[in-house]
Amino acid sequence: MRLNGEIYDGEDGVEEEQKHVVGYALTLKKKNSFLKPKFERLARNKGILFVAIDLNRPLSDQGPFDIILHKLLGKEWCEIIQDYRQTHPEVTVLDPPDAIQHLRNRQSMLQDVVDLNLSDFCGKVGVPRQMVIKKDPLSIPDEVTKAGLKLPLVAKPLVVDGSSKSHELFLAYDQFSLSELEPPLVLQEFVNHGGVLFKIYVVGDAIKVVRRFSLPNVSKSKLAKVAGVFPLTRVSSAAASDDDADLDPGVTELPPQPLLERLAKELHHRLGLRLFNIDMIREHGTRDIFYVIDINYFPGYGKMPDYENIFTDFLLSLVQSKYRKRPAN
Numbered sequence: 001m002r003l004n005g006e007i008y009d010g011e012d013g014v015e016e017e018q019k020h021v022v023g024y025a026l027t028l029k030k031k032n033s034f035l036k037p038k039f040e041r042l043a044r045n046k047g048i049l050f051v052a053i054d055l056n057r058p059l060s061d062q063g064p065f066d067i068i069l070h071k072l073l074g075k076e077w078c079e080i081i082q083d084y085r086q087t088h089p090e091v092t093v094l095d096p097p098d099a100i101q102h103l104r105n106r107q108s109m110l111q112d113v114v115d116l117n118l119s120d121f122c123g124k125v126g127v128p129r130q131m132v133i134k135k136d137p138l139s140i141p142d143e144v145t146k147a148g149l150k151l152p153l154v155a156k157p158l159v160v161d162g163s164s165k166s167h168e169l170f171l172a173y174d175q176f177s178l179s180e181l182e183p184p185l186v187l188q189e190f191v192n193h194g195g196v197l198f199k200i201y202v203v204g205d206a207i208k209v210v211r212r213f214s215l216p217n218v219s220k221s222k223l224a225k226v227a228g229v230f231p232l233t234r235v236s237s238a239a240a241s242d243d244d245a246d247l248d249p250g251v252t253e254l255p256p257q258p259l260l261e262r263l264a265k266e267l268h269h270r271l272g273l274r275l276f277n278i279d280m281i282r283e284h285g286t287r288d289i290f291y292v293i294d295i296n297y298f299p300g301y302g303k304m305p306d307y308e309n310i311f312t313d314f315l316l317s318l319v320q321s322k323y324r325k326r327p328a329n
């Protein structure tokens with residue numbers, strides 16, 4: 001057992017099954033949604049113990065850990081975990097803080113998708129046209145016209161910091177009303193997609209895609225009639241899938257598997273992250289034109305079907321590959 005940094009021999013001298021220790025630093029909300037009893041039990045049966053990191057004590061005094069899982073805000077935590085990675089290269093830290101930081105900004109998070117070319121994989125994946133408004137809300141109407149963005153627009157807080165405010169989005173039917181909103185913002189073209197969204201969960205090399213309800217199409221006649229900015233309900237964060245709904249199969253058909261696999265693999269490498277999900281929509285009326293609209297670090301895995309097994313296998317694969325790399329004494 002590696003709990004106290006040493007191998008423990010049972011009473012009869014036979015070495016006990018090795019335990020792998022996963023330290024976690026998560027908000028209480030995240031801990032509750034992720035570390036559910038069924039998952040902890042399954043992991044324990046496979047030799048994985050989850051141990052809460054005490055934020056009031058030096059990290060180096062804790063453990064030893066095989067793996068660290070973390071999703072916390074603040075510069076101080078970033079520095080702690082960055083230092084720890086330098087001084088404890090034997091510990092797998094999921095994931096590097098600078099790579100996570102890349103997803104905390106709605107402009108930089110989509111940059112790697114812009115650079116991809118997946119046209120050989122049964123579809124096209126892009127990002128909606130978007131612009132950043134840094135400061136002056138009064139300049140928005142002019143800037144939108146100059147950039148040639150098409151209405152309606154989704155206004156999203158530029159920074160995603162886990163707060164509920166960073167998930168407060170608005171749909172704008174005209175550019176003038178956008179001046180009511182508080183920058184810094186990303187203004188993103190709304191893409192009609194038939195009200196269904198695909199969430200692609202990535203856990204290392206494993207991927208799982210689910211359908212979620214999303215926002216309905218905005219017709220040209222509605223756009224001509226309506227003005228103003230309207231808060232968006234978080235319709236697609238509900239775990240319920242649309243499997244039972246009577247929807248157009250052209251809308252609900254999952255994106256082609258080769259495309260999903262390639263997209264996940266590319267982003268995994270380009271972002272340098274192993275734990276994230278991708279929100280993707282299909283442009284309404286097309287079969288194979290997709291847009292990535294959001295990427296989340298360490299998302300709500302508790303809502304991913306079979307996450308207990310997928311996550312346990314992933315953690316085991318990490319420790320096993322580490323032991324394989326270690327030179328024999």
Ligand SMILES: Nc1ncnc2c1ncn2[C@@H]1O[C@H](COP(=O)(O)OP(=O)(O)OP(=O)(O)O)[C@@H](O)[C@H]1O
Nearest residue numbers: 128154167188189190191214215236237293294296
């Ligand atoms: N460009 C767009 N076109 C059409 N619908 C969009 C667009 N952007 C966002 N949406 C809708 O708004 C929802 C929320 O947007 P987004 O995923 O960017 O916000 P979020 O707060 O980061 O969500 P999450 O809870 O997934 O982190 C999406 O799930 C989708 O239903």
Ligand SMILES: O=P(O)(O)O[C@H]1[C@H](O)[C@H](O)[C@H](OP(=O)(O)O)[C@@H](OP(=O)(O)O)[C@@H]1O
Nearest residue numbers: 029030033162237277296297298299300301
């Ligand atoms: O539907 P998903 O899994 O994408 O929704 C996530 C959301 O995108 C964020 O990742 C939330 O995490 P925080 O950023 O820590 O708020 C998740 O919250 P959780 O408490 O359920 O893990 C959402 O589920």
Ligand SMILES: [Mg+2]
Nearest residue numbers: 279293294295
């Ligand atoms: Mg989203």
Ligand SMILES: [Mg+2]
Nearest residue numbers: 160294295296
């Ligand atoms: Mg998000």
